[in-house]
Amino acid sequence: MEFEPVIGMEAHAELATKTKVFCGCSTAFGAAPNTQVCPVCLGLPGALPVLNKTAFEYVIRTAIALNCTITEKTVFDRKNYYYPDLPKNYQISQNYACIGYNGWIEINVNGEKKQVGMDNVHLEEDAGKNLHPETGGAESLVDLNRAGIALMEIVSRPDMHSADDALAYMETLKNLLQYLEVSDCKMQEGRLRFEVNISMRRKGEQKLGARAEIKNLNSMRTALKCIEYEIKRQTDILSNGGKLNQETRLWDEASFCTRAMRSKEQAQDYRYFPDPDLVEVHIMPEWQEKIRRQIPELKDAKLARFIADYGLPEYDADILTSSKPLATYFEQCQKFHNNPKSISNWIMTELLRELKCREMEPDDCPVTPRHLACMIKMIDEKTISGKIGKQVFSEMLTTGKMPDVIVMESGMSQILDEKEISAIVEKIISENQDTVESIRAGRDKAMAFLVGQIMRATRGKANPQLVNQILKDKISIK
Amino acid sequence: MSLKRISPDDVRHVALLSRLRLAEEEIPPYTDVLNSILEYFAKLNELDTSSVSPTSHSIEMRNVFREDIPQPSLPVDKAIANAPEVEDNYFRVPKIIQEM
Structure with a gap:
């Protein structure tokens, strides 16, 4: 019996607004606990929310x-439940009249284009953060700085059928949100989070099986592991004639598996x-049109512009526009120093390699566009060679120092x-008379050895073109 | 229109949702009280509302916004002043156990 997975996803993205969704508290990340709270987001009696x-x-x-189809009359609703990170004992969300319904997004799964349907897109508020001290103990600590931050929920249809589909969906969605400039999507800071709904059904069947909803996925890699785990777990149970229950499960990072939550906690009611503290929001066609015109340049337009304006090969432009922050990084470099192809080369090789192995976004990299552009300028002005450039790059990465400072300090x-x-050439020639003779006798390859000796003597600092030229002159003159 | 009666099990369910601990002997009186409240509101069923469209709000106001401009938050000592227990400016609460 062959089974196929049916996967739907819920994405939560914290919006890139300066203030929370219903009060003026700052949303800056990393502030001291409970310093970005007010009567509204603390849920104090009598405080009233006003929409951002x-x-x-x-x-x-x-x-x-x-x-999506945009709803004309939207309403905010109260979702009631008890949890210490939810001070009002209800979350303001949208249930009966979300902002958007029935959309779709195109994803590219290993070269094949597919569409994933969107059930709805709506606005709600984030909850606070619970800390469970490692030392054990019977208490949790609550920080409400995050409570009330604008959270957008995007609910997909169950249109995905493999871990690859799900990965393509997550990457495409993240990319789009960054291009739209509505969220920075930093998953490591919890600003983009995914929940997976997954069930199995016999191939060819239309009816959906009992699904597991999996929470606590803090990265795309975790989401993938979890999907692979669930496909195997559910297939094993079904193949052995077992039955699955609809349930909420948690991903357990330590033991690398999902575990069911207690049934009492699943009793969702x-x-x-409708929240009586908030009034209806009507989205008139003119307003919609105004917002449509404010949509920033998206990937395809940017790619075409990078080719036209900077004369970049399509291959380069495609990589540079693969994410909005990377494209921005490139354009900032270009502002400091005009050499698009060289900047592109450094980004595609050194920068991307380091970002990938550090799981870092371009704007968090200690090598800022200013650093990189300044270094490339030094190469173009022949202050340093390209080879030294690589040393300078790794030095910038660890120290964050500007390249001219690094070069000056270390005499590069x-x-x-x-x-x-x-x-130096004369010194090397006199020390290697045998080699020089063999070159004169026609062994051109031995030149490389001499060049290597000279570069070593100058610790790579000699200009290679000059070395070659001077060496040739000296050998043939003698 | 006949009215759906509230059962003792409904009372137990609502008590759980409201985090109220009711003794078993409190269930029957609450069942009676809630049923009488429901009967009182049932009077509204006598009104013909077929020509009235549903509303989510009692006042005719819409599109009320604030601009995205930060305002000062509360000083942290005031923010946590009402907390029964505090540790390092965090609210301290009984541990929430989520898993089995």
């Missing part, structure tokens, strides 16, 4: 980009009802002085 216009418009912008400047190089 920018947050609401960001969700409309996203819903438009996801090809959210008693949604390229030797351009012909007299200085001549002296």
Whole structure:
């Protein structure tokens, strides 16, 4: 019996607004606990929420980009449940009239184009953070700085059928949200989170099986591991004639598996009802149109522009525009120093390799566009060689120092002085008379050995073109 | 229109959702009280509302916004002033056990 997985996803993205969704508290990341809270987000009696216009418009912008039908009259509802990170004992969300419905997004799975449907896109508020001290103990600590931050929920249809589909979906969605400039999507800071709904059914069947909803996935890699685990777990049970229950499961990073939550905690009865503290929001066609015109340049347009404006090969432009932060990084470099192809080469090799192995976003890299552009300028001005450039790059990465400072401090400047190089060349020639003779006898390959000796003597600082030229002159003159 | 009666099990369920601990002997009186409240509101069923469209709000106001401009938050000592227990400016609460 062959089974196929049916996967749907819920994405939660914290919006890139300066303030929370219903109050003026700052959303800056990493502040001291409970310093970005006020009567509204603490849920103190009598405090009233007022909707952040920018947050609401960001969700409309996203819903438009996801090809959704925009709801004319939207309402906010209360979702009631008890948890210490939810001070009001209800979350303001949207249940009966979300901002957008029935959209779709195109994903590319190993070269094959597929469509994933969107059930809805809506706006709600984030909860606070619970800390469970490692030392054990019977207490949890609660920080409410995050409580009330604008959170956009994007609910897909169960249109994915493999871990690869799910990965392509997560990457495409993250990319789009970054291009739309509605969220920075930093998963390591919890600003983009995914939940997976997964069930198995016999191939060819239409009816959906009992699904597991999996929470606590803090990275795309974790989501993938979890999907692979669930496909195997559910297939094993079904193949052995077992039955699956609809349930909520948690990913356990330590033991690398999912575990069911207690049934009592699953008894969900959210008693949604319209929040009387907030009024309806009507999205008129003119307003929608205005927001549509504010959608920033998306990937395809940027790619075409990178080819036209900077004369980059399509291959380069495609990589540079693969994510919005990377494209921005490139354009900032270009502002400091005009050499698109060289900047592109350094980004595609050194920068991307380091970002990947550090799981870092371009704008968190200690090598800022200013650093990189300044270094490439030094190469173009022949202050350093490209080879030294690589050393400077790794030095910038660890120390964050500017390249001119690094070069000055460690004496890496390229030797351009012909007299200085001549002296070294003569010294190497006199120490390697045998090799020189063999070159004169026609063994051209031995040249490389001499060049290597000279570069070593100058610790790579001699200008290679000058070395070659001077060496040739000296050998044939003698 | 006949009214659906509230059962003792409904009372237990609502008590659980409201985190109220009710003794078994409290269930029957609460069942009676809630049923009488429901009967009182049932009077509204006598009104013909077929020509009235549903509303989510009692006032005709819409599209009320604030701009995305930061305002000062509370000083942390005020923010946690009402907390029964505090540790390093965090609210301290009984541990929430999520897993089995």
